[in-house]
Amino acid sequence: MAKNDANWGVDTRLAHGGNDPRDFHGFVNPPVVHASTVLYPNAGAMASRAQKYTYGTRGTPTTDALASAIDALEGSAGTIVVPSGLAAVTIPLLAFAAAGDHVLIVDSVYHPTRHFADTMLTRLGVEIEYYDPRIGAGIAALMKPNTRIVFTESPASNTFELQDIPAIAKAARARGAVVMMDNTWATPLYFKPLDHGVDISIHAATKYPAGHSDVLLGTVSANETHWKQLHEGFVTLGCCSGPDDVYQVLRGLRTMGVRLEHHRKSALDIAGWLEGQPGVAQVLHPALPSHPDHALWKRDFSGSSGVFSIVLAGGGQKEQHAFLDALKLFGLGYSWGGYESLAVAVFLGDRTVAKGPYAGPLIRLQIGLETVEDLKADLLEGLKAAASA
Numbered sequence: 001m002a003k004n005d006a007n008w009g010v011d012t013r014l015a016h017g018g019n020d021p022r023d024f025h026g027f028v029n030p031p032v033v034h035a036s037t038v039l040y041p042n043a044g045a046m047a048s049r050a051q052k053y054t055y056g057t058r059g060t061p062t063t064d065a066l067a068s069a070i071d072a073l074e075g076s077a078g079t080i081v082v083p084s085g086l087a088a089v090t091i092p093l094l095a096f097a098a099a100g101d102h103v104l105i106v107d108s109v110y111h112p113t114r115h116f117a118d119t120m121l122t123r124l125g126v127e128i129e130y131y132d133p134r135i136g137a138g139i140a141a142l143m144k145p146n147t148r149i150v151f152t153e154s155p156a157s158n159t160f161e162l163q164d165i166p167a168i169a170k171a172a173r174a175r176g177a178v179v180m181m182d183n184t185w186a187t188p189l190y191f192k193p194l195d196h197g198v199d200i201s202i203h204a205a206t207k208y209p210a211g212h213s214d215v216l217l218g219t220v221s222a223n224e225t226h227w228k229q230l231h232e233g234f235v236t237l238g239c240c241s242g243p244d245d246v247y248q249v250l251r252g253l254r255t256m257g258v259r260l261e262h263h264r265k266s267a268l269d270i271a272g273w274l275e276g277q278p279g280v281a282q283v284l285h286p287a288l289p290s291h292p293d294h295a296l297w298k299r300d301f302s303g304s305s306g307v308f309s310i311v312l313a314g315g316g317q318k319e320q321h322a323f324l325d326a327l328k329l330f331g332l333g334y335s336w337g338g339y340e341s342l343a344v345a346v347f348l349g350d351r352t353v354a355k356g357p358y359a360g361p362l363i364r365l366q367i368g369l370e371t372v373e374d375l376k377a378d379l380l381e382g383l384k385a386a387a388s389a
Helices: 010-016 043-048 061-074 085-096 111-123 136-142 165-174 224-237 243-274 294-300 317-325 372-388
Strands: 078-082 102-106 127-131 147-153 178-182 200-203 218-222 280-284 307-312 342-345 362-366
Touching: 010 061, 010 243, 061 078, 061 218, 061 243, 078 085, 078 224, 085 111, 085 147, 085 178, 085 200, 085 218, 085 224, 102 111, 111 127, 127 136, 136 165, 147 165, 165 178, 218 224, 243 280, 243 307, 243 372, 307 317, 317 342, 317 362, 317 372
Parallel strands: 102 127, 102 147, 147 178, 178 200
Antiparallel strands: 078 218, 200 218, 280 307, 307 362, 342 362
């Protein structure tokens, strides 16, 4: 069996990528290696570090299997595996930003990313500036001589604006900035950042790769130009992941294609249905023709995931909470990408540019693997409760 054959379809790569069973006596799954100390055969080998594995923080066969599988999906020169999706954001930012640098971050970014930038990065002397998600090539006007990083996330967290990633990447790279993208929503199955000019691709593997709401993990993949610096930052910070979590994500990766397709179909069905329901002012799903950025999504993406938001028709927090409290199948909890449906209230008070306007309060939905008609019935109860409130 060839390893990572370029002619394989994506589901074949998901099923077979990352390791060759012949390397481990024919077992189809790689071993879960629990390791800190690695022994050397002699002092000379220890002095020269002339062996593949040297210490647990620098990689094991388990982490290599997952990183190799992700590289095959991303088309990347290398991937690091870190303990959470947030660590997948913070480690590359720390690896490339320095005191005196200017960093541009999309205003609709995942809130913990913003918090990290506004606290730790600013304390380290990094200047942070937020920009409109729909700025496109206009980002060139915000670039400064010291702009080191342009951080993107598309679609936007909670409000699902699409960024013109190729245009932003072209403008940023022309000025020598590193382009990073949080691509958790689409995964490399539906969007491959490095193919669109991005240098660093970031994923919360907690979500669709793991798929079962029981593991925290992140991956960061880099192109050839930026891989060495990313890896050096990763090793320096010592922020490695436990082997059991890494293995769980590798196992989840095998079924991600079929799971994601189910999420995609169910979410599109429900999103289209919600557009016609009383009490819903707007559905924020980029794969719907009604979405203002639908043409951009259609140009760049090959699919959509199971997460989108709705705007209630008027009201405020009272109606928002009434909707959420009426739900039975949708759990009230953060994260997404697992088998179960979730709903959360959307807060936009931290934004400086991308504030709306919206006709009413927002609710983000994660459509899980349940029967679609059951989920629709549950959402109708939420809408009735919001109307009564």
